[in-house]
Amino acid sequence: MSQYPLAREEAGLVRAEVALVRQEVARRADALWAVASALHADPETAFAEHRAAALLTDELERAGFEVRREVAGLPTAFTARAGRGRPVVAFPLEYDALPGLGHACGHNLIAAAGLGAALVADAVLDASEGTVLAVGTPAEEGGGGKALEVAAGVFDGVDAALMFHPGVYDWVRAPLTAQEQYRVGFRGRAAHPTGSPTEGIDALAALIELFNVVSALGRRLPEGSHVQGIITHGGTATNIVPEYAEGRFGLRALTTAALDDLAAQLRTAAEGVALATGTTVAMDRASVRYEHFRDSEVLSGRFAGHLDRAGITLTPPAPGVYLGSSDIGNVSGRVPAIHPFVAIMGAEGSDHTPQFAEAAASERGRRVLLAVVEALACTAVDVLRDADLRRRAWDDLRRTEG
Structure with a gap:
C-alpha cells in the first residue's frame, strides 16, 4: 500500500x-x-x-x-x-x-x-x-x-x-544537495629553479599545499559536505618556478547555509596557505550556485x-x-x-x-x-x-x- x-x-x-x-x-x-x-x-x-x-x-x-x-x-x-x-x-x-x-x-x-x-x-x-x-x-x-x-x-x-x-x-x-565551484589562483614569482632558486616563489607549491589542507579538512566535515579539486594551471615549463597556479574546487553541502560555511573554510585555508608561502591568492566563484x-x-x-x-x-x-x-x-x-x-x-x-x-x-x-x-x-x-x-x-x- x-x-x-x-x-x-x-x-x-x-x-x-x-x-x-x-x-x-x-x-x-x-x-x-x-x-x-x-x-x-x-x-x-x-x-x-x-x-x-x-x-x-x-x-x-x-x-x-x-x-x-x-x-x-x-x-x-x-x-x-x-x-x-x-x-x-x-x-x-x-x-x-x-x-x-x-x-x-x-x-x-x-x-x-x-x-x-x-x-x-x-x-x-x-x-x-x-x-x-x-x-x-x-x-x-x-x-x-x-x-x-x-x-x-x-x-x-x-x-x-x-x-x-x-x-x-x-x-x-x-x-x-547545494553545490558551487570556486576558482583559486596563487601568484608567486618566477625564477630559474637552479640558477636563482632563492628568487622564486612557487605558486604551484602553494596550490598543492592547499590540496593537502583540504584533504585534512575533509576528515572533519559534516555529513553531506565535500570538496573536490583539480589543477587547471600549474605552470609553463619545468625550468621556470611557476609564478601562477590555479585550481578549481567543487563544493557540496546538505544545505545552502552549510555550503556558505564550507566556502568560508576554503577561503580561510587558501589565505592561510598564501601567508605561509609568501604568495598572494584570489578566490572567485566559478559557477552558478545550486541551492539545496x-x-x-x-x-x-x-x-x-x-x-x-x-x-x-x-x-x-x-x-x-x-x-x-x-x-x-x-x-x-x-x-x-x-x-x-x-x-x-x-x-x-x-x-x-x-x-x-x-x-x-x-x-x-x-x-x-x-x-x-x-x-x-x-x-x-x-x-x-x-x-x-x-x-x-x-x-x-x-x-x-x-
Whole structure:
C-alpha cells in the first residue's frame, strides 16, 4: 500500500476530474511520446538547445498558450502561459543533454512531461481558475538556467512548481544537495629553479599545499559536505618556478547555509596557505550556485497519491543517499516545489550512462511519462482549486527555510 494515499476528502475533490484528465492524457499520448522521442534523437547541450526550445514553444503556441521567448536574457529559455491571474502553477521543463551521452539524464522525458501536464491542466480548467505556466529552463547540467531565471524574477508570483525526474528509484522527493565551484589562483614569482632558486616563489607549491589542507579538512566535515579539486594551471615549463597556479574546487553541502560555511573554510585555508608561502591568492566563484532542494511535503504527497493510481508507488529516499544537485533547489527556496524521482530502469543502473540514455527512449520510459503527466496535471488542478492546499504548501516552505 502507498505511504501517500489520498484522503477521502482529497479524493472527492479530484474524482470528478480524474476521468477527464486521463482522457486528455490518452488523447495526447502519441504526440507527447513523439516530442520526447524527437528530443532524444536530437540532443543539444547547455544553452544551445535551440531546436528543443522551438519544438516545445511551437507545441504550446498551437495550444493557445501565450509564449515569451528568450526570457531572463537566455536564448533558449521561455515561458508559456494560459489562463489568468492567481493562483499560478508552473511546470519547469528541462531539455538540455549531456555532452557525448545525449539524454542520459532523461531530460527529454522531463520536457515532455511538463509540456503534457501543462496542456492537460489547461484543457480541464476554466481560465478563471488561475494560470498554468510552462517554463523552459535550459542548462540544468551545470549552467543553472533555473537559478538565472529565479534571479530574473521568472518564478515571482508562482504558487507551486511541479516537475519530476526519471531515475532508478521511485522516491517521493529528491535528496539534492547545494553545490558551487570556486576558482583559486596563487601568484608567486618566477625564477630559474637552479640558477636563482632563492628568487622564486612557487605558486604551484602553494596550490598543492592547499590540496593537502583540504584533504585534512575533509576528515572533519559534516555529513553531506565535500570538496573536490583539480589543477587547471600549474605552470609553463619545468625550468621556470611557476609564478601562477590555479585550481578549481567543487563544493557540496546538505544545505545552502552549510555550503556558505564550507566556502568560508576554503577561503580561510587558501589565505592561510598564501601567508605561509609568501604568495598572494584570489578566490572567485566559478559557477552558478545550486541551492539545496526544499521539498513541499504536502504537494509531493499529493503527487504520490495520484501516481499510485498508475501502479507506481513512491517511497521516501534511502537515508544517507544523496543524488547530486540541481537548480530546482533555487526555485524550491522561493516557491513550493516538488521533484520526485520515478524509475525508468532498475536500481542496478545509474543516470549519466549510455544505458540510462537508452531507457529514456524505452517502452518503460513511455509508460512512466504518461503516468507522470496524469499525476502532475491532477496535482496542478488540486493546487489551483484548493486554497487550503496552497496554504499548507507555503507553510511547508517556511518550515524548510534556511
